[in-house]
Amino acid sequence: MAVPEAPAQGRLRLRDRCLDHFADDLLTNDPRLRDLRVNVTFDRGVAHVTGAADSRAHLALLRDLLGRLDGVYAVWDRVAVAGRQPVVLDLGCGDTLQQPGSVGIDWRPGRGVAAIADLSAGIPVRTSSVDRIFTVHVLEHLLDYLPLLDECHRVLRPDGVLHVLAPWWQHVNAVADPTHVRFFDPQTIKSICERRDAAYPWRPLHAACDGATVFADLVPARPGDDTPGPAFLARFFD
Structure with a gap:
């Protein structure tokens, strides 16, 4: 696309x-x-x-x-x-929460941080207890972010939503920060949702790229859920 x-x-x-x-x-x-x-x-x-x-x-x-x-x-x-009211987590929030009232979790203190945790080791939250999760410019800093996606799946309620933002791989922002170790494209989101071996599968609600940032709204897929067809996926992916 x-x-x-x-x-x-x-x-x-x-x-x-x-x-x-x-x-x-x-x-x-x-x-x-x-x-x-x-x-x-x-x-x-x-x-x-x-x-x-x-x-x-x-x-x-x-x-x-x-x-x-x-x-x-x-x-x-x-x-x-x-x-x-919804329970909202903001992972890797630093000083800025994406929404007022969200629970910020980061590995070091910041103005928006309510709990300190190493996200590569998991999310210190009960299973199926969260309505929305923000990972805004977080995943590109993790060498292996799939375990964190599995943790987001675990803690979200069945109708919860995971919001992902990451720099698009062809934009200078993707390579200008030396702490970025992974690169993203809308096709990356497609591959995440099509993982055949995934114990915690995802279904896309929306995915897009504005030429600088890759956006995705994902919901946890559960046994028996309808699988999006090719026509639906063609809205977002090649």
Whole structure:
């Protein structure tokens, strides 16, 4: 799949405003979303969803519909479902949390860090206890990141989402940092989801590249889940 050059900041801002309008139109006019009480704003192609929903199914539908819009790179939601606020982990967060109220975990202290842990040795969290996990510019620093992905699968609830951001291998940011030991492409995400020997398989909700960064929203695949067909995967991968 051809990857475009990274859009200029001015164009990104204009496109965000257009996507804001499209999201408002969906929420106003799609009767399937009438039970959602949410706000959607876009920042550099990432949809940020906040508010409340009566059911996980309604939130999943909104995520799917937003992900179909052209120019959307990822959908990040922090939505209370049936009155329960989500549990969100931010791995390798350093000083900056991706969302207020997230639990930051890193190997050294920082302003956003709530717990110190060596992520290469696992995530110190109970199984199936987390709704969302952020790994923003983390995986490229790990020589073997597959065990960490397995740990994310373990701690996520069945309808949880893992958000991945990593520098695209053809952009200078991928090679400019000497601590980067792995390289990413949308096809890397495809290979992660197609691992035949994986004890903890993943299914893509969304994957994209903006010419500088690879984005992926992944959900834990469970026994009996429908397998995405070639037409669905062709939206994201070669």
